[in-house]
Amino acid sequence: MTIAFGNPDRPNSYIGKTVPRPNAPRLVQGRGRFVDDITLPRMAHVAFVRSPYAHARIGGIDAAAAKAVKGVLRVFTGADIAEVCTPWVAVLAHLKGLKSPPQHALATDRATWVGEPVAAVLATTRAAAEEAASLVEVAYEALPVVTDMMSALDETTPVIHPDLGDNLAFRRLHDEGDVEGAFAGAHAVVSARFRTARHTGVTLEPRSILVDWNPAEGQLVAWHATQAPHMMQTVLAKHLALPESRVRVICGDVGGSYGIKVHVYPDEVATAAIAKIMGRPVKFVADRLESFTTDIHARDHIVDARLAVDEAGRILAFDVDDWTAIGPYSVYPRTSAIEGNQVVNLCGGPYDFANYRARTTVVFQNKTPTCQYRAVGHPIAVAITEGLVDMAAAELGMDPVEIRRRNLYADDAYPATSPAKMRFEGLSHHASLDKLVALMDYDALRADQAAARKRGVHRGIGIASFIELTNPSPFMYGIGGARISAQDGCTVRMDPDGSVVALSGVTEQGQGTEAMLAQIVAEGVGVSPSEVRVVTGDTQVTPYGGGTWASRGAGIGGEAALQAARALRDSILEVAAAMLQSEPGRLDIRAGAVVDPDTGEERLSLAELGRIVYFRGDTLPKGLPRELVQTRHFITSEYPFAFTNGVQASYLEVDVETGVVTLLKHWCVEDCGRIVNPQLVDEQIRGGIVQGLGGALYEEIHYDEEGQLLNGSMADYLVPMAAETPDMIVGHVETPTKESLLGAKGAGEAGTAGAPAAVMNAINDALRPLGAQVTEMPFTPERILRALGAIED
Amino acid sequence: MTEIVRDRIDVALTVNGEPVEARVPAGQHLIDFLRLELGLTGAHASCEHGVCGACTIRVDGDAVRGCLMLAAQADGAEVWTVEGLTDTGEIADLQAAFVARNALQCGFCTPGMLVAAQELLARGGAPSRGEIREHLSGNYCRCTGYEAIVDAVEAVAMARAGAAAQEGGGGA
CATH class of the missing domain: 3.90.1170.50 (Aldehyde oxidase/xanthine dehydrogenase, a/b hammerhead)
Structure with a gap:
């Protein structure tokens, strides 16, 4: 089966179009049911x-x-x-x-x-x-209370759970190639301590x-x-x-x-x-x-990392030592080791290099438990990677775009396996970076930055390439023994009036799952999306599935829906062929009617077909299959994850007197494979970016030494509000996954993955002429003034 | 709970154009009264101290925080929630713009956001994007990143200003 998704004039061409969300009118009228x-x-x-x-x-x-x-x-x-x-x-x-x-x-x-x-x-x-x-x-x-991460394993530190022997929850080391040799022979080595603050959702x-x-x-x-x-x-x-x-x-x-x-x-x-x-x-x-x-917290990491490059700016090796503290318990059932594990899996992810050492150390402490939160581990890994790459570029006197072009995986290098053993089916780093540079008019922005500097205004440009893990297979949780489903199912049925009902195991959290499913089913069967009612979120009703996590809704749930819809189409056409004394292959379904595929002439409406099947089955041939309901389940099998890629850029201004950062504009080009609904994808990206901006500039849970949480209100834990947030330009490259008919990968976490690193690099680009650098998030006015030497106590 | 909070107070007000008489606990917030007693669940309680804007409703013409006002204080007031503003059609264009622009995702902030936006739009003219952002800066949305909301409000402001100019032109 092939669907010519690239042809906008194909019949029932709903996949790839902005189709309104069926549940949005209810929510704007205050008729939601929370x-x-x-x-x-x-x-x-x-x-x-x-x-x-x-x-x-x-x-x-x-x-x-x-x-x-x-x-x-x-x-x-x-x-x-x-x-x-x-x-x-x-x-x-x-x-x-x-x-x-x-x-x-x-x-x-x-x-x-x-x-x-x-x-x-x-x-x-x-x-x-x-x-x-x-x-x-x-x-x-x-x-006795344990609050400090870095001393949690010291012999003098009390053990929170004596039965476990020590405060170490998990440790993992990647060691690939000759890291020490690469650093010894490097033209330049840059290093930094990065810190990401404790966040919550x-x-x-x-x-x-x-x-x-x-x-x-x-x-x-x-x-x-x-x-x-x-x-x-x-x-x-x-x-x-x-x-x-x-x-x-x-x-x-x-x-x-x-x-x-x-x-x-x-x-x-x-x-x-x-x-x-x-x-x-x-x-x-x-x-x-x-x-x-x-609520679970996340992202509380301290990372010492260094990068070795040769004279031409080619990456020789990454060396990463990541620490995180997860509270007193690993969180059930996904565990709290995943975030640190992701950090060491993802560092250096966009780049083609050979030598890699990365260790994560996950310790217990007496604070709120941490666990998976949007873009799990990605913002940390991207900040480490992209922060170091920019530092290396500065050390070499090289443009940040140029150093990335010299190191990103070539767009024809796939399939490829990273030094951390992540397998990439097909990515588009260079095409994405080229598109970003064009969208932001990079040279004009550099000219504006230089002109501003002459006026004593400190502006900076930050770039951050990234990979994002989506469409997880059982390798994420299932193989570890958790009853967390990586497969997902969809049942699609036609009712007597010719309308279609789709029941799916993926859920709607506001991202537009139900709209996405409606348009996929509409195209797959051959009806208008308004003729598709979508039902999600009821274990007694929907096929078994995993729900919403790790950007799997469109890639896994959407594919199951497409396959079920196509199967229903076949069932309908078999009945229609019997009724019309034709062959299923000589009929098509378009806009809710069985038609002649060559002329588009209507032969039979689905409502009439429904009437016959449900009320006058006596007129159909004996033994004719007449089940107008089909279920399909989908799971990925070739790759443990469908990686996506993208690149973000931030343009901002640092007030060196007050330390305040003003975001001027933000760009993101990402590749989530087949785009089912352009508007929904763009808004996932934008919302994700702003969640990342929060981590970069505002969000930080504070504890005192006794483990008391100090800022437990929305007046004290700052989140991005409308006034601080920039407009965002979003662009796309589409490299569909070959694992599915639909070709969709995930888009829900790309924005959050890359935004903090882009902001960090932009701030440091602005501060570099002043000899200052920040690597500890959030970049509050105080931290920026300290970096500038304006506060010293 | 102190005795004064346990006391009950008689109130008479109009909610969404309908008269309401009730005997309310002195300590009950207006948002809880609307949600629990009147079944008006459109506006939501979230931060419960006036920061997030999810409970924004209209009281005597102003957008106010339903979590910072007591039900007892609403005696004699005219209260409008998203349900009433929907029924009268007053914000139909704004709601349509939110849907068209996907200016909502989970929708939890949306009823409050609409009331706040309509307060700005009712002043007339075409506010700049900066003014829209400033006016909505007390309404938290974790999903959208705000840009789509600003787009939707801006589009409605321009459409209404255009319609007003046309009406003005027709009359001249």
């Missing part, structure tokens, strides 16, 4: 008592005052929940050596970070539950779950703001000792995810346990402080 919008009869609300200590032994819990609050139904301790809910251990077999202790939904004997839930109060109103939670008295005995909709256990039916239903309903079905069933078939997870509208809502959170599992104990619906919606102290 978890907190749902109210069920007899619904109760749970509020959690959380540890104010980073590390403490839990003594007695006195709930007498809490129970006296009007409306309180019951108070639960860790021991109460442990009676119905088993603990979990977040390790994966393929991450060799990764260790983590058993974690309970509510802490039983020890609290290990500020915010860990230690008790729960159930009440008829949220206000009563919150008031009572504040009255629960827990006797804590403070224990700040989803506008806090984590939310509503669970109803119906003992009469023996079924647990969870309305959950999640990215992975089937994974949650498995998790809830396993730890609440229910058959998987008796757990239904429904994921309606979700108010922002970005990786935050793909993990298992102890308070959410506790909510399900409480619903099971009480036999009535229980709702938990995190408040903003709870979001900051218990």
Whole structure:
């Protein structure tokens, strides 16, 4: 089967076009249905008592005052929940050596970070539950706290989990080629310590779950703001000792995810346990402080790295020593070793070089657990790589574009395998860089920069090439033993009126999944997208799938939808051929009707075909297959991941008196393979860029030495708002993957992957004439003034 | 919870053009009253201290934070939420522009964003992109990166200004 996607005049040409999102009108009218919008009869609300200590032994819990609050139904301790809910251990077999202790939904004997839930109060109103939670008295005995990453493994540092022997969660080393030899013989070596701050996702909709256990039916239903309903079905069933078939997870509208809502959170599992104990619906919606102290954090890395180049600027070797601290537990079930693992897999990713050493060290500490957050590890690896490449260019007196042209994998070099053993099917680094240079009018920008400098205005240009990991196979989680599906399925059926329903295992988090699926199914069957209704996010209804993570929705879910739609088309044409005394190959479906493919003349509408099949099946030949429903599942098999590539540029101005950075403009050219919906892809890129800009300039979770989180509100943890954000020019190169008919790779994380490095390089380009350099994110006015020597204490 | 917060207060107000009378806890925020008591779930509670703008609604003509105002303070007020503004058609062009430009992704910020944008647009004229960004700088959106929102608001401002100029021209 071939579809001439390149021909815009082909019939049913919806793939590749901007088609409106079917769910957008509902959301602009305030008709969304988020978890907190749902109210069920007899619904109760749970509020959690959380540890104010980073590390403490839990003594007695006195709930007498809490129970006296009007409306309180019951108070639960860790021991109460442990009676119905088993603990979990977040390790994966393929991450060799990764260790983590058993974690309970509510802490039983020890609290290990500020915010860990230690008790729960159930009440008829949220206000009563919150008031009572504040009255629960827990006797804590403070224990020694581990907060510093770099000394976590020192012999004098207390071990958080004595059973594990030390504070090392995971370590991995890549060592390829002759790194020491390459550095010894290098023309120039540059090095730096890079730091990326602790971030969190700040989803506008806090984590939310509503669970109803119906003992009469023996079924647990969870309305959950999640990215992975089937994974949650498995998790809830396993730890609440229910058959998987008796757990239904429904994921309606979700108010922002970005990786935050793909993990298992102890308070959410506790909510399900409480619903099971009480036999009535229980709702938990995190408040903003709870979001900051218990949503996963990410990106807390310190990296010493160096780069060796020859006289011509050719990269000889990278040497990377990455450290990250993940809190007291590896997060279930994806684990908290993935981010460090990604960093060492991705450094140097765009470049053709031979010698590579990269080690990640992942340690425990008493802060909020970290785990996968949009563009997992990429912003760190790209900052290290691109920061060093720019430093080498400056050392050699070479233009930053030129040094990249000398080192990027040639566009005809594929398939290729990187020194970190990442396999690339087909990338377009040079075509993307050429397009970027043209889009930004690089020479004119350099002239503007020089003119500004003469006026005493310090502007900088930063470039960042990157690769992005998308369309994951079971090599990401499945081979490690996690029941996290890399395959995804889609069922497509035609109803009697000729309209089409598509049920998919991938989910809608606002990125436009349902629009993407509608236009793929529309093209695959031969109907208008408005004739396709898409259903996602219900484990009882959709085919089994992985959901939304690692930029897999279009590449995996979209391909399953295309194959199912094409199969339905074949089924329809077989029936139509019998009705019209023709051959399926001599008929086509266009705009909801069976037509003559040569003339386009309508032979039979799908509504008429539906009428005959469903109500007058007696008129069809006996034995004619008439199932107007098809299901297909898709999984990648040739490559562990479909890598994409791209390049970003930032143009900005640094006020050297105040240290304030003003973003003037931002560009991104990326290659996500086949573009299903240009507008949706562009907006994924833009939103991702701004999330990266936040990390570069504003976002940083602060703790004190006692492990107290210091900025747990949106007034204190700064995120990009409209006034600070630049306009962004987005361009594309399309190198479809050959693994699928559709050819789509992922686009959801490219913006976040490259933006921080582009900003860092632009700031350093502006500061270089002043002899200053910054490598510690976020680049706050204070850090810039320190680099300039304006602040010295 | 102190006794004063536990007290209940009678309020009479209009919400989306309809009269509402209720007895509310003194400590209940207006956003919770709208969502929990009236079932108006369009506006959302998110940061709960006036920073993110998800709860933005219109009270007596101004865009206000539903999480910073008590229900008891709304006695006698005229309150509009996205549901009412949808029913009257007042922001139909803005909503259409948001859909056409994909100026929303998850949609959680959108009801508040629309109320804030309409406050700016109602002043008339054609605000610059900088003015639009400044006006919306109290409404957090993690999904879009804001550019599409600015585009949509700018397009509506220009369309409305054009329509107003035409009406003015026709009358001359």
